Amino acid sequence: QITLKESGPTLVRPTQTLTLTCTFSGFSLTTSGVGVGWIRQPPGKALEWLAVIYWDDDKRYSPSLGSRVTVTGDTSKNQVLLTVTNMDPVDTATYYCAHRKGDFDYWGQGILVTVSS
Amino acid sequence: QSALTQPRSVSGSPGQSVTISCTGTSSDVGGYNYVSWYQQHPGKAPKLMIYDVIKRPSGVPDRFSGSKSGNTASLTISGLQAEDEADYYCCSYGGSVIYVFGTGTKVTVL
Numbered sequence: 001q002i003t004l005k006e007s008g009p010t011l012v013r014p015t016q017t018l019t020l021t022c023t024f025s026g027f028s029l030t031t032s033g034v035g036v037g038w039i040r041q042p043p044g045k046a047l048e049w050l051a052v053i054y055w056d057d058d059k060r061y062s063p064s065l066g067s068r069v070t071v072t073g074d075t076s077k078n079q080v081l082l083t084v085t086n087m088d089p090v091d092t093a094t095y096y097c098a099h100r101k102g103d104f105d106y107w108g109q110g111i112l113v114t115v116s117s
Numbered sequence: 118q119s120a121l122t123q124p125r126s127v128s129g130s131p132g133q134s135v136t137i138s139c140t141g142t143s144s145d146v147g148g149y150n151y152v153s154w155y156q157q158h159p160g161k162a163p164k165l166m167i168y169d170v171i172k173r174p175s176g177v178p179d180r181f182s183g184s185k186s187g188n189t190a191s192l193t194i195s196g197l198q199a200e201d202e203a204d205y206y207c208c209s210y211g212g213s214v215i216y217v218f219g220t221g222t223k224v225t226v227l
Contacts, residue, residue, distance in 0.1 A: 037216075039163075039218070046120060046219070046220050046221040047155070047157075047163065047206050047208075047218040047221070048120075049208070049216040049217065049218055052214070060213070060214040060215055061215075062118070062215065063118055063215070064118070096162060096163075102169070103153045103165055103208075104153070104155075104165060104208070105168075105174065107162040107163055107164075108162065109162055110162055
């Protein structure tokens with residue numbers, strides 16, 4: 001059974017760096033073809049893909065966030081970290097991590113991160 | 118990479134069919150057979166309903182079907198049921214291992 005869960009701060013100040021952790025079970029990030037992606041959703045708005053990391057440590061990022069986003073994997077802990085620098089109130093959103101093998105087929109419950117001073 | 122365009126809302130009566138469109142470009146929807154659809158109920162995480170344009174994951178009712186023509190993909194829900202009322206998002210591979218979601222469509226069961 002594949003499960004994922006996001007954790008991290010729910011309130012960050014503007015200009016701070018956000019680091020979220022996705023802890024997963026039921027699969028290994030070393031299995032060929034497997035990836036973990038990050039997707040966010042501002043309140044009342046659409047989903048936005050942010051980043052993905054694959055079994056071979058290939059990493060891809062949304063052009064819209066540029067160099068602000070970094071994703072890293074810790075296969076020994078079954079965790080994937082998302083870092084977003086220079087947070088702004090427009091980055092307020094529910095952040096999801098999701099298992100990917102072909103598509104985002106299993107999702108975490110999401111974590112609402114609010115950016116406010 | 119701009120978001121894929123979906124109608125803001127569609128509605129139908131129980132038992133009817135509704136179709137949601139998802140329009141992109143030749144660089145995403147039109148260029149690859151990698152379009153997926155997600156259902157999202159309020160306060161819940163998205164659920165994969167269709168992948169690779171036309172395929173259904175195990176457990177998804179066959180009332181849900183996908184198709185594509187040119188730069189536009191579509192999701193059809195046949196025999197609409199009350200539990201189908203939700204937001205629906207398309208997603209396409211955009212080349213260079215990046216992905217783009219649609220603007221989202223609210224389906225209302227009258």
